[in-house]
Amino acid sequence: SWPARTNCVHHLSGNAMGTRWCIHYAGAPLHDSALVYKKVEEVFDRIVQQMSHWDLHSDLSQFNRASPGTRHVIPQDFFYVLEKAIHVSSLTDGA
Numbered sequence: 001s002w003p004a005r006t007n008c009v010h011h012l013s014g015n016a017m018g019t020r021w022c023i024h025y026a027g028a029p030l031h032d033s034a035l036v037y038k039k040v041e042e043v044f045d046r047i048v049q050q051m052s053h054w055d056l057h058s059d060l061s062q063f064n065r066a067s068p069g070t071r072h073v074i075p076q077d078f079f080y081v082l083e084k085a086i087h088v089s090s091l092t093d094g095a
Helices: 033-051 059-065 076-091
Strands: 008-016 019-027
Touching: 008 033, 019 033, 033 059, 033 076, 059 076
Parallel strands: none
Antiparallel strands: 008 019
């Protein structure tokens, strides 16, 4: 006989950053999908807070308005994206 199935596929979707998102994941049949949804929303909220160019209060908007040569403390995720952008820029002569 086949082994008992311990996980099933769950589906969640929502709105973020002017579009829709959708995830499919394996989990226990009676797990707390509301908690998973909340965690996904928290990640999107953190991305918007750090890197939105539409939100005047985001870390990116504040960084872009800063005077050249000034120093700033930025979140680790924002630093990672900025570091990769600078690297890609150096590889492509600023393209």
